[in-house]
Amino acid sequence: MHHKTIAELAACLRRGEFTSTDLTRRYLARIECLDPHLNSYISVDPEGALAAAGRADVRLGRGEGGPLTGIPIAHKDIFCTQGIKTSCGSRMLDSFIAPYNATVVERLEQAGALVLGKTNMDEFAMGSSNETSFYGPVRNPWDVRRVPGGSSGGSAAAVAARLCAAATGTDTGGSIRQPASFCGVTGIKPTYGRVSRYGMIAYGSSLDQGGVIARTAEDCALILQAMAGFDPRDSTSVERPVPDYSAGLDTDIVGLCIGVPEEWLGTGLDPGVSAVVTAALTRFEAMGARVEQIRLPHSPLCVAGYYVIAMSEASSNLARYDGVRFGHRCRDPADLTDLYRRSRAEGFGTEVKRRIMIGTYALSAGYYDAYYLKAQKIRRLIADDFRRAFEQVDVIMGPVAPTPAFPLGAKIDDPVRMYLGDIYTLSLNLAGLPGMSIPAGFSADLPVGLQLIGDYWDETRLLAIAHQWQQTTDWHRTAPDFEP
């Protein structure tokens, strides 16, 4: 039963083929047996999950509930959960139990989904390999010597290994799409402002957006439906009706105009990934779409612009970890400054400290114009490139990452090399646009995702394109034969 999609599981639960309690026990047993080899969960909550499953079974027995009632999911450990630790992958929050639930957590609970646990992630979502986690790296279920991607690496690995039906993620610079690509699963990062950031621990506030990692576009639509929508508790949440994503899935793609940025298929792209992307575009043409070359001339600058903005916002957001109100506190501080400096030095890992320091530098007197203001101007140029492109095409497609999953340890000591791997995902966060990664093939036995980028608020179209693709391909059905 763990191979079934949410849509299939919901039908089985409704027909009474098995109960939510059976299903939850199955996932918990798989987590207990398999996760020690993957490390995709930071916390597992068997009691809470089984209690919620019991309540779901009562509702299902009465014929009540919706499409997510009794479906076991996991939350990235960046979403605050009342009663289960929320660590954000950091020693700083190793003992932090949030006094409230994130809006995303609350909404999915109201929709009937139950929580198996919290998934591993790069510390404070700062990383592209899940190796910066205080709780150790996650391993890729397709090859345990390789990374699952990051920062939502635990969510992607858990979905790929069938350790939950779906998982939430967040995407500041590719943190849903890149791990989805590396683990052969489907991920969607919605338009900035679509999903509430309330209770989602902040990294780069003008870039962060919550989303979903699941096995199919159909499942992403079900989960996103429950998560999305206006929230008065998030001042950047947008007051705009949420369309019925599932109802839009059957939209035909005949006549669809696909733009392919010429800057993205050149040097630096792994030949195996390039072959998968090219084959996918040919297939879309056979399905009735038209492919056009477009230009995003400023997109190569996205790495420089993104890292200045993200690190600046991070240095400001992470100033709240001061050892006073919550989080790690050093022993025997000599004075207040010592308390701040040592609590933060002990609580944060190396990559987080690097980013705080660069951000602090970029915002400091005398450097602000050269770095932060310059990066905001680059951001405008990148967003304008997309605006022009969407006057010409309906959707943009390209690679998610330059390579498939790389070996553990390959880049962790070279931050700049790690950052350059985000070249195809960052520009969309700078513009605030929605994007997806869908399984599109393999390169040397490793899954490769295809990136879809939509215009603002065009999640319905992205999900429909992904769903139509998944009606004629079976990459999303291919599971890693991971058994320890």
Added chain:
Amino acid sequence: MLLDRTDVEKIAQLARLAVSDPEKEGYAVDLSKILDLVEQMNGVNTDRVTPLAHPLDMVQRLRPDEPTEPDQRDLFQRIAPAIKEGLYLVPKVIE
């Protein structure tokens, strides 16, 4: 190299991060490399470009000035490292 040990010390002080002597050299190298990467931005003339601070054109929402949150001090202080009589404890600030 753009930054040296002294720069690292200054930045760490601004960021309230304790950095040990042996770590300083490593940070100087890493941070300099990151700033080298960022230099790419200077390849583009942006004199007439308006900075984009936020991806969406939106104005800050306003609401009536009425209290919406109840007092939850006890709940929030339960996760604090050190409290006494409803106050957060820190090392002595004034002698």
